[in-house]
Amino acid sequence: MISLNETHDVNHTSWVSCANQPDSDFPIQNLPFAVFRVAGESFRCGVAIGNQILDLKAAAAHKPFEGKAADALTACEHENLNPMMELGFEYWSALRLSLSRALRTGSTLESQFKPCLVPMAKAEFALPCQIRDYTDFYSSIYHATAVGSLFRPDNPLLPNYKWVPIGYHGRASSIDVSGQTFHRPAGQTKAPDADQPSYGPCKRLDYELEMGVFIGQGNPMGNRIPLDQTDQHVFGMCLLNDWSARDVQAWEYQPLGPFLAKSFASTISPWIVTLEALAPYRTGYLRPAEDPQPLPYLSSEQNSTLGALDIQLEVLLQTPGMKGSQTPVAQKQCMEKLSQSSFKHSYWTIGQMVAHHASNGCNLQSGDLLGTGTQSGPKPEEAGSLLELTKGGKQPLTLTNGEQRTFLQDGDTVVMRGWCEKEGAARIGFGDVSATILPAKG
Amino acid sequence: MISLNETHDVNHTSWVSCANQPDSDFPIQNLPFAVFRVAGESFRCGVAIGNQILDLKAAAAHKPFEGKAADALTACEHENLNPMMELGFEYWSALRLSLSRALRTGSTLESQFKPCLVPMAKAEFALPCQIRDYTDFYSSIYHATAVGSLFRPDNPLLPNYKWVPIGYHGRASSIDVSGQTFHRPAGQTKAPDADQPSYGPCKRLDYELEMGVFIGQGNPMGNRIPLDQTDQHVFGMCLLNDWSARDVQAWEYQPLGPFLAKSFASTISPWIVTLEALAPYRTGYLRPAEDPQPLPYLSSEQNSTLGALDIQLEVLLQTPGMKGSQTPVAQKQCMEKLSQSSFKHSYWTIGQMVAHHASNGCNLQSGDLLGTGTQSGPKPEEAGSLLELTKGGKQPLTLTNGEQRTFLQDGDTVVMRGWCEKEGAARIGFGDVSATILPAKG
Known part of the structure; x- marks a missing residue:
């Protein structure tokens, strides 16, 4: 069972300021996953924040998280989300919590993560994972x-x-x-x-x-x-x-x-x-x-x-x-x-x-x-x-x-x-x- | 369209003599493919001949074939048949012809291929390929x-x-x-x-x-x-x-x-x-x-x-x-x-x-x-x-x-x-x- 926790807190804002617009699909409480690329580069996993995508492969290079969140972020270095999805709920949830904190206003990770943002308008998308049945x-x-x-x-x-x-x-x-x-x-x-x-x-x-x-x-x-x-x-x-x-x-x-x-x-x-x-x-x-x-x-x-x-x-x-x-x-x-x-x-x-x-x-x-x-x-x-x-x-x-x-x-x-x-x-x-x-x- | 050719010739026999029994499922005219292993070893691709399996990974190490047959045999070094199957009919057919000649009575490859045989009775099988839809x-x-x-x-x-x-x-x-x-x-x-x-x-x-x-x-x-x-x-x-x-x-x-x-x-x-x-x-x-x-x-x-x-x-x-x-x-x-x-x-x-x-x-x-x-x-x-x-x-x-x-x-x-x-x-x-x-x- 999924409980409400600090990732759902409506009072949190992001240092990615466009995510704080009330009509944004992707505020800091959402944090959905996709596979994207910038034209000419390879596909990679990302998380939406406002009109930006956090490149998870680039973010992972900083080794910003610990424990299950770190393992889940490492799994996101793959070309699709399958390896991360296979890890299970505790890992997804830990990664979500760590991303929420990292993108939150005042986070000490802002300077590391800011260069990992890609404007959504520049992104091409692929299927987020290999679909089985x-x-x-x-x-x-x-x-x-x-x-x-x-x-x-x-x-x-x-x-x-x-x-x-x-x-x-x-x-x-x-x-x-x-x-x-x-x-x-x-x-x-x-x-x-x-x-x-x-x-x-x-x-x-x-x-x-x-x-x-x-x-x-x-x-x-x-x-x-x-x-x-x-x-x-x-x-x-x-x-x-x-x-x-x-x-x-x-x-x-x-x-x-x-x-x-x-x-x-x-x-x-x-x-x-x-x-x-x-x-x-x-x-x-x-x-x-x-x-x-x-x-x-x-x-x-x-x-x-x-x-x-x-x-x-x-x-x-x-x-x-x-x-x-x-x-x-x-x-x-x-x-x-x-x-x-x-x-x-x-x-x-x-x-x-x-x-x-x-x-x-x-x-x-x-x-x-x-x-x-x-x-x-x-x-x-x-x-x-x-x-x-x-x-x-x-x-x-x-x-x-x-x-x-x-x-x-x-x-x-x-x-x-x-x-x-x-x-x-x-x-x-x-x-x-x-x-x-x-x-x-x- | 598939034509009859020398691989279907009923007069051919194999140096794997049990394949020449008239009630054998796997004479030299058949040559079906599977994925198998001997207990404790890794899965690999093989071809049936009589009551034996030709280990294609072992056979490939000898680099016995040329052209499309060689490419197809190399693809069989994988843990399943998908890479070979993807190559297409000309490759499957070339490999079949080369295997037919290699296993035929009098083949010069007999001495190289004999050590690549595994008794079928010792084999464990897996799905021959990753099944998509x-x-x-x-x-x-x-x-x-x-x-x-x-x-x-x-x-x-x-x-x-x-x-x-x-x-x-x-x-x-x-x-x-x-x-x-x-x-x-x-x-x-x-x-x-x-x-x-x-x-x-x-x-x-x-x-x-x-x-x-x-x-x-x-x-x-x-x-x-x-x-x-x-x-x-x-x-x-x-x-x-x-x-x-x-x-x-x-x-x-x-x-x-x-x-x-x-x-x-x-x-x-x-x-x-x-x-x-x-x-x-x-x-x-x-x-x-x-x-x-x-x-x-x-x-x-x-x-x-x-x-x-x-x-x-x-x-x-x-x-x-x-x-x-x-x-x-x-x-x-x-x-x-x-x-x-x-x-x-x-x-x-x-x-x-x-x-x-x-x-x-x-x-x-x-x-x-x-x-x-x-x-x-x-x-x-x-x-x-x-x-x-x-x-x-x-x-x-x-x-x-x-x-x-x-x-x-x-x-x-x-x-x-x-x-x-x-x-x-x-x-x-x-x-x-x-x-x-x-x-x-x-």
């Missing part, structure tokens, strides 16, 4: 109901939904970091009135607004992870856009689930926000009283802390029309919000997903990525996909500039943002995840 | 129909089956090599007459008789692999037992497919038999004339060579009762055959599976493992799982010793064997894959 859950009951009603009008929410944290294995190889571009996928589809299927470019390309959960410490095969111990296994979270070819999905998904409809690309945000940084945003356990209580292996006395996380999420669209002739800065601002929701609406918590995943003895490994499934809220305008927002493509969205969308068009850029905010706690931001659709290959 | 297909129409009739009596074979090589993403972390033992998994199940599900040890534990296909050379994301080029991407094949918890599967699998019912363990045979070694066993393309012809991206002028592979497969069971008080050697012989079939009955070929997998631009990677799905033949006794052999557990099998089985019991060992055999070609064996079920953990 990728599992995608289906944890929003609002999404499951809305999608179920499109695919199975008579039977939208299946009887297992309120008992089983439904998930499926996903494709790891095609996951890339924000900034990804990919060609519109082709695939086999069959129109309802067609005699036979055909193969060609996807006509119903969609995004899915998800969160990603990185496993830090795994479990040996055959062992389970009790729900109360799941916090020790989760390193942190990111934003995840799980692109979906809806027409391919509709034709291929029975009986074994989505396959090529989801395996052409998935995009994550570069920063892993640690579960410890998110601790102030745990909410109570929100399951409706009229719903069945979870089976014992998915229940806990500690529900208050194993509960939901109130992470605000939004999706923005930038069409080629919006990019127009404007300057790069104006372009970046010229996007239209499609929806907004919160991860607190998830029917299953992260802890329940992890405990369920290992409940058959399946060995989770450091670097595994769990998707939460599309996060749609209870209101129609809180839907996390175009499939839902347009009622399966039947009700086009009209954008402010007059353009319409049922599904995504070539050149469209989809941006997702996430952040936590409330009175009495520091804002904890995820940054964003952005990716752009290229035309289908000939 | 694992995908499981569903390529036997007989299996799909039989299982479909149990899960969906009204709708056994779905309309997409004859058009789409159905597959789903599987769990890579829990795949291990022959000799694996694993605890009976626990999971959430719901009896048809129960009000609510419960969590406990699986009661319907089953094997699945599959083949595994290892990708050697991948494709860049966004590119496809034309059907006629799939041979250049497939390094080779192994046997695969894809253990299944049928009661967990029945409750969890809708709408996103199997998840925890399959992720607790999968077992592969240690030897990768190269696609080149299997070339003499290509058969014509067997799709029934009354069935729809595949879409163009799954069709080829070269169907005769891209066709099925006639690989004989059998499943054997050894119960704790059979192990009894006998000697280890007698134990090994005391097994009961449950079924026998051939991979030639597969509705989809390996080439079609690979071309379909990459048809949306999904990047396959060296080390990816594709399961073929359970290989059941047209006759009921050719079924590749107990689910089928016992009609969903309703018709128990009575074994020769009087024991009965619907599903597997603790202590049961399941062994699968595979081989190719016909007039005018050398026998090409896969060896076997064996694994044993331990009781559920408390």
Whole structure:
């Protein structure tokens, strides 16, 4: 279990002064991890502070820490975060505490660390770690109901939904970091009135607004992870856009689930926000009283802390029309919000997903990525996909500039943002995840 | 396209004389690859010849080859086969040719290579390569129909089956090599007459008789692999037992497919038999004339060579009762055959599976493992799982010793064997894959 400690103290400020702006995603209470480089140099691990990145390889050269924090910082000298993530919670937490103190206003390490800062604007990002297995859950009951009603009008929410944290294995190889571009996928589809299927470019390309959960410490095969111990296994979270070819999905998904409809690309945000940084945003356990209580292996006395996380999420669209002739800065601002929701609406918590995943003895490994499934809220305008927002493509969205969308068009850029905010706690931001659709290959 | 060449010549014999026995799985025409060690030493790559293993690290020290074969042998000095597999078909083929000549009767390399032989009986095996993504297909129409009739009596074979090589993403972390033992998994199940599900040890534990296909050379994301080029991407094949918890599967699998019912363990045979070694066993393309012809991206002028592979497969069971008080050697012989079939009955070929997998631009990677799905033949006794052999557990099998089985019991060992055999070609064996079920953990 993660407790609040001095790293969460809202009174602390950083000598990296831009981190103290109230709207910064990356104040000293956040300290998320990524892998980055400056053009022409090698990739390395870093921590965000304001609009700067602390180069951990450069910082480690000063041997500034002791004990577990020193070991964790040494592990960050690698080209990705896997070696550090494998060390386990005590090491992550010790490193976070030491970084918090080192970046805090008045720290004696300021003079050593200042030359280790790199402006975020100059950074290129890579995947933060080598992703092992990728599992995608289906944890929003609002999404499951809305999608179920499109695919199975008579039977939208299946009887297992309120008992089983439904998930499926996903494709790891095609996951890339924000900034990804990919060609519109082709695939086999069959129109309802067609005699036979055909193969060609996807006509119903969609995004899915998800969160990603990185496993830090795994479990040996055959062992389970009790729900109360799941916090020790989760390193942190990111934003995840799980692109979906809806027409391919509709034709291929029975009986074994989505396959090529989801395996052409998935995009994550570069920063892993640690579960410890998110601790102030745990909410109570929100399951409706009229719903069945979870089976014992998915229940806990500690529900208050194993509960939901109130992470605000939004999706923005930038069409080629919006990019127009404007300057790069104006372009970046010229996007239209499609929806907004919160991860607190998830029917299953992260802890329940992890405990369920290992409940058959399946060995989770450091670097595994769990998707939460599309996060749609209870209101129609809180839907996390175009499939839902347009009622399966039947009700086009009209954008402010007059353009319409049922599904995504070539050149469209989809941006997702996430952040936590409330009175009495520091804002904890995820940054964003952005990716752009290229035309289908000939 | 793979052509027959001197490595397939049935007249060649080896100076490793046991390889020349007509019933040997590993004659000089086979030359499969594995990763092995002698107890106490480090894992290394090897090639089977008769009942011996050629230690490729030791052989490489002699620098016996030139050109691409030399480069491929150098890549085999690694602790697993990934670096060699990544090199591509021309390198695999050159190495095979050089090894064939070196192990052939009369080779001048005999004196150098003889000290590099290790008796197979002394070897311990590891996974032959680091498995990246694992995908499981569903390529036997007989299996799909039989299982479909149990899960969906009204709708056994779905309309997409004859058009789409159905597959789903599987769990890579829990795949291990022959000799694996694993605890009976626990999971959430719901009896048809129960009000609510419960969590406990699986009661319907089953094997699945599959083949595994290892990708050697991948494709860049966004590119496809034309059907006629799939041979250049497939390094080779192994046997695969894809253990299944049928009661967990029945409750969890809708709408996103199997998840925890399959992720607790999968077992592969240690030897990768190269696609080149299997070339003499290509058969014509067997799709029934009354069935729809595949879409163009799954069709080829070269169907005769891209066709099925006639690989004989059998499943054997050894119960704790059979192990009894006998000697280890007698134990090994005391097994009961449950079924026998051939991979030639597969509705989809390996080439079609690979071309379909990459048809949306999904990047396959060296080390990816594709399961073929359970290989059941047209006759009921050719079924590749107990689910089928016992009609969903309703018709128990009575074994020769009087024991009965619907599903597997603790202590049961399941062994699968595979081989190719016909007039005018050398026998090409896969060896076997064996694994044993331990009781559920408390």
